[in-house]
Each structure stands twice: as C-alpha cells, then as structure tokens.
Amino acid sequence: MTPVLRPRDWHEALSLRSARETAVPIAGGTGVMVAMQRDDLRPEALLDLSRIPELRRCRAEADHIHIGSGVTYTYISERLSASLPGLAAAAGGVGSRQVRNRGTIGGSLGTASAAGDIDPVLLACGADIKLTSAGRSRWVPAGDFYLPAGRTALGVGELIEAVRVPVSPGFQRFTKIGRRRGVVKAICSVAMVLDRAAMRVRVGMAAAGMVPCRVPAAEELLADAALWRGRTPLGGELLEQFGRLVARTADPGSDHAATAAYRRHALAVLARRGLADVWGRYRESEP
Amino acid sequence: MTQLSVTVNGKRYQADGSAEGESLLFVLRERWGFTSVKNACEEGECGGCAVLLDDVLANSCLVLAAQADGASVTTVEGLHDGGSLHPVQRALLDEGAVQCGFCIPGMVMAASDLLRRCPRPPEAVIRWELAGNLCRCTGYQKIVEAVLRAAGTTREASGT
Numbered sequence: 001m002t003p004v005l006r007p008r009d010w011h012e013a014l015s016l017r018s019a020r021e022t023a024v025p026i027a028g029g030t031g032v033m034v035a036m037q038r039d040d041l042r043p044e045a046l047l048d049l050s051r052i053p054e055l056r057r058c059r060a061e062a063d064h065i066h067i068g069s070g071v072t073y074t075y076i077s078e079r080l081s082a083s084l085p086g087l088a089a090a091a092g093g094v095g096s097r098q099v100r101n102r103g104t105i106g107g108s109l110g111t112a113s114a115a116g117d118i119d120p121v122l123l124a125c126g127a128d129i130k131l132t133s134a135g136r137s138r139w140v141p142a143g144d145f146y147l148p149a150g151r152t153a154l155g156v157g158e159l160i161e162a163v164r165v166p167v168s169p170g171f172q173r174f175t176k177i178g179r180r181r182g183v184v185k186a187i188c189s190v191a192m193v194l195d196r197a198a199m200r201v202r203v204g205m206a207a208a209g210m211v212p213c214r215v216p217a218a219e220e221l222l223a224d225a226a227l228w229r230g231r232t233p234l235g236g237e238l239l240e241q242f243g244r245l246v247a248r249t250a251d252p253g254s255d256h257a258a259t260a261a262y263r264r265h266a267l268a269v270l271a272r273r274g275l276a277d278v279w280g281r282y283r284e285s286e287p
Numbered sequence: 288m289t290q291l292s293v294t295v296n297g298k299r300y301q302a303d304g305s306a307e308g309e310s311l312l313f314v315l316r317e318r319w320g321f322t323s324v325k326n327a328c329e330e331g332e333c334g335g336c337a338v339l340l341d342d343v344l345a346n347s348c349l350v351l352a353a354q355a356d357g358a359s360v361t362t363v364e365g366l367h368d369g370g371s372l373h374p375v376q377r378a379l380l381d382e383g384a385v386q387c388g389f390c391i392p393g394m395v396m397a398a399s400d401l402l403r404r405c406p407r408p409p410e411a412v413i414r415w416e417l418a419g420n421l422c423r424c425t426g427y428q429k430i431v432e433a434v435l436r437a438a439g440t441t442r443e444a445s446g447t
Contacts, residue, residue, distance in 0.1 A: 002308035004353040029349040033310060034330045037348075046308065050354045096419020097397065098337055098346045182418025183332060 002036075003045045010054040010161070014134045016047055018157040023047040025159060027055075027070055028102035030095065031111040055106065055161070064167055069106025069160040073118075076105065084165055086125065086172030086191055090117040093176065096183050106160040109145065112152045112211075113185070119146065119212035120191035120204030121174055127165040133157040139164070146211040170196040171278040171285075175270045176206075179257065187258045188267050190246070192274035194282055199228040201275065208250035208267055218245035218271065231283045234275065242275050243268035293355050295319065296365030307353035312336045314352045315362065323363045323392040327421075334420030337393040338362050344400040346419075363392040366399060375399045378437035379430070386424035394420045398434045407438050 005023055007013035016023065024043035026032040027050050035041035049055060055070030058079070065083055067076070076084070077092030077100065094100055094108075094117050108118050109129060119142070122129075128139040131154055145153045154160065176189035191204040201222040206212040221242055226232070252263035291302040291314070300319045312329070315321040315338070325335035329348045336347040339361035347360075366373040372380070375398045379385050394417065401408060401416045408416065413434045414427070422430060 001305050004307045004351060006353055006356075026351060026354075029351055029354070030331055033349040033351065037329045046351065046353075048351060048353055095331070096334065097400070097416055098334060098344050098419050099331055099349070101343050102345050102349060180418075182415065 002043055005045055005047045006051065007047070007049075008051060010052050013047065013049060013052055013159060014132065017159050018134045020045055020047070021156060025049055025110060027104040027107040027110075028072065028099075030099050030103040031107055049106070049159070055104075060167075061164075064164050067105055067163045067165060069109070069162055070104050071106075073100035073103050073105070073108075076118075083167050084125070084172075086121045086174050086193055087118060087165060089172075089174040090121045090176075090189075090191065093117060093174075093181075099183075105163055109152065109160050109163070110154065112146055112150050114150070114209070114211060115185050115187075115189075115207035116212060117174070117176060117186060117189060117206070120189055120206040121172075121193075122163065122165065123204035123212060123214050124172075124191040124193040124202040125165050125168070126202065127163055129153075129160060130162040130164065131155065131158045132161040133159070137161065143214060146213075148210040168193065168195040168197060170194040171281045173274045173277050175274055177266050177270070185257070188250075188252065188263045188270070190267060190270040190274050192271075192278050194278040196228075196282060196285075199225055201278065203246060203271060203274075205246065205250060205267055205271075207263065208252050210251070213249070215246050215249045215271075217249060218242050221245070222275075233283070234279050239272045239276055243272035246271035289356075291352055291356050293352075293357070294359045295321065296361060302352070307351070307356070309352045310348050311338075311340070311350035311352050311355045311360070312347040314355075315347060315360070321362050321364070325389055325392060327389070332419075332421070333390070334393040334397055334417075335390055337396040337420065339396065339400065344397060361396075363395050366395065373399055374437040375402065375434065378433040382429045382433040382436060384425060384429035384433040386422075390420060390422040390424075394422065394430060398430075398437065401434070402438055407440055408434070410435065 005016045023045040025047045055068040057068045073091040073094045077088045081088035122142040127142045171194045173192045176186040178184040188207040193202045203215045247264045247268040252260045254260045315324045327333045327335040331346045331349045338347045341358045397420045
C-alpha cells in the first residue's frame with residue numbers, strides 16, 4: 001500500500017518534497033486518486049498537502065488576489081466572483097459539487113490538463129504562479145508554466161504555493177463546450193478578459209492544442225485606442241476575423257468527444273461571442 | 288505508520304496504518320462495513336460514494352484515507368433523526384423515486400447537502416447541483432420531484 005507523507009505545515013512539506021523527490025503531491029485527490037485508480041500512476045509515496053493551513057488562504061492585495069494553492073473551486077466560485085468573475089465562472093463549472101468542494105487550484109495546475117477550465121482564465125488574466133522549494137521561491141507567468149504533454153515548469157523539489165491573479169477593471173467571460181453541462185471535460189473553452197484600464201482584450205483557450213494558451217494575434221485586433229475611446233461598435237467583419245485568428249492559432253486534436261475541425265470551429269464561435277459580449281458590456285458601461 | 292482514526296456518524300472508528308493509502312471509500316466499506324457508501328465508478332463521476340467529510344460533501348473514492356484521519360464523516364445512516372427518515376428520504380419514498388436504489392444513498396447525501404445550503408432551490412438548481420450523482424434507472428424526473436417536495440415546493444411553484 002502506498003505510504004502517505006503527512007506534513008502539518010508548509011515548512012515540513014518543503015523538506016519532505018526535497019527529501020522524497022518521487023513522492024507525488026496530492027491535495028483534493030480529484031486528479032491523483034483517479035490516476036491511481038486507472039493505474040496510470042503508481043507512486044512510491046504520496047505527499048498529502050491537504051492539511052497545510054498556509055495553502056488554504058486567500059487574500060486581496062492592492063491590485064491582485066493571492067490564492068493559496070490549496071484553495072478549492074467551491075471557494076473560488078462562491079467567494080471571488082466579484083473580483084475575479086472569469087475565474088469564478090470557470091471554477092463554478094468544474095466537475096460536480098462534490099468535486100469542486102475538494103479540487104484545488106494548485107492541483108489543477110499540477111495536473112495541467114490541456115483541457116483544464118481555469119487555465120485559459122489564468123492566462124487571460126495574466127496570472128503568475130509561485131513555485132517554492134526548500135531553498136527559494138520564484139514567480140512564473142502562467143504563459144510560461146504549461147509545457148506540452150501535461151508537463152509544467154515545476155522543477156525538482158518544487159511545490160506550487162500560490163497563484164497571483166491581477167484584478168482588472170472591466171468585463172470577463174468564460175465559456176466551454178461539453179457533452180453536458182456538468183462533470184464532463186471541456187471539448188474546448190475560451191476565456192475573455194476585457195481590461196478597460198489597459199484598453200486591451202486578452203483571450204485564453206484550452207483543449208485547443210498541446211497546452212492552454214493566449215491568442216496574441218486576435219488580441220492585436222483590439223489594440224487600437226481609438227476603438228476604446230469611441231466605444232465603437234465592433235462590426236461583423238472584425239468579430240469574424242477575431243474568431244478566425246483564434247481558430248488559426250488553435251491546433252486541436254481529435255478524440256472520442258470531438259474532431260479537430262469541430263473544435264476549431266467551436267473555438268471561433270466561442271471567441272466571437274465572447275468578444276461581442278464583453279465589448280457590448282463595455283460600450284454600455286459608465287465611462 | 289500511524290493509526291487512522293475517523294469519527295463516522297458520531298462514533299469513533301480506527302484502522303491500522305496500512306489503511307492510510309487506501310481510499311476513504313474502501314476503508315468505510317471494507318474495513319468498517321458502511322455498505323451504504325456505494326462503490327461504482329471510483330473516479331468521482333457517479334456520486335454513489337458521496338459522504339460529508341467535516342460537513343463538506345465529498346466523493347469518498349477521491350479522498351485518501353490519511354486525509355480523513357481525525358475528521359468527521361457522515362454517511363446516510365447518520366442523517367436520520369431519532370429513527371425518523373430525513374425529509375429527502377421521506378420524499379423519495381413518497382414520490383416513488385427509488386428503483387434499484389444503488390444511487391440513492393449518494394443522492395440523499397447530495398440533496399440534503401443542497402437543501403441545507405439552499406432551502407428552496409428551483410428545479411434548474413436541483414438538476415445542476417445533482418449533476419455529480421448518476422442514476423441509471425429513473426431518468427431523474429422523480430428524483431428531482433422528490434427534492435422539490437422535500438423543499439416544500441412543487442415544480443410549478445419553483446418557476447422552472
């Protein structure tokens with residue numbers, strides 16, 4: 001039977017992490033327990049992070065929210081919807097109530113599924129991820145965190161400590177497509193963050209290729225400050241082009257749930273609708 | 288390896304340290320005999336093994352037994368109040384919402400958890416909140432009606 005290392009605080013967790021490099025971290029268990037059950041994972045030992053009080057904390061800073069890696073989807077969806085509406089929407093649609101009650105933001109990052117729901121939002125928000133080892137900490141931008149084939153920037157001896165998500169004035173939206181509303185993995189998803197202070201729209205997408213990613217080419221279409229000052233209606237042509245650029249950037253695969261062509265089409269539609277939505281709300285908002 | 292100690296429905300249960308790497312589901316069923324906690328998908332999809340863990344609804348198949356050490360677990364046996372059925376159980380019977388019954392313990396745990404957080408949920412909320420509990424017999428219609436009944440509402444009154 002797999003031995004379980006049970007650190008009581010963060011310091012002890014980091015010591016155990018460096019002493020037992022092959023021990024697999026587990027928090028809510030919604031990924032690791034499934035992988036073990038399927039025999040995809042046979043860890044020599046497990047490192048239980050569910051009892052580390054430091055990781056369960058969440059606090060508002062001047063211009064961002066600091067979310068401990070052990071904070072659950074339920075907490076994010078219910079408590080952060082005012083400050084981080086896009087992230088809260090994504091967290092509220094993960095799995096089922098039971099899964100959201102246990103699954104954590106750090107676990108989601110550690111799993112780094114290419115079809116994860118919170119990942120496109122973290123990318124679109126410009127979040128940073130704090131990776132800590134016994135010796136040091138570093139902040140990694142979300143855009144540098146995800147590597148192909150479910151790998152991440154997490155180094156030897158490191159644990160995910162926290163996520164720092166900027167709070168930006170404006171409008172956010174997260175949309176995903178699945179075979180039903182609850183419990184299923186997204187066929188694809190798009191996150192949209194309209195940052196009125198920076199006069200930028202940022203787009204993230206998932207299940208759209210090897211890693212969740214931003215779409216700078218599409219974002220550039222909205223880079224013209226005159227559009228923002230004039231609150232110009234976005235014409236059908238611009239919306240179409242926005243969707244096309246998202247679809248072109250995507251490099252999705254085919255599987256039992258959907259073909260690559262379907263995913264590419266759906267991503268274009270989600271991006272177009274998402275942009276129309278956040279831009280519409282921007283135009284109607286108080287200057 | 289340390290001993291494992293969990294309070295289940297108010298009573299303390301123990302297991303030797305070899306249980307720490309097992310799932311809470313396995314320990315509840317195989318070591319302590321709580322067969323109401325159903326073992327079906329073991330992937331967190333079906334909700335058959337849902338329990339309250341320190342008062343939070345969780346799929347026990349996804350909880351490592353070591354993570355439940357020192358915690359309180361409530362299974363469906365712990366829901367009744369002095370021998371009388373929980374209102375959700377009563378409503379499931381009254382609606383005829385139980386067929387094979389396999390999903391029902393988990394369904395009762397999820398529905399009763401919902402009603403404590405949201406005493407009069409509309410039908411759409413019930414369906415969304417029970418999305419993690421699969422029933423392969425009923426098509427859910429009567430289960431949803433039972434939860435509405437337990438909440439003291441009807442479908443018409445719920446406005447959905």
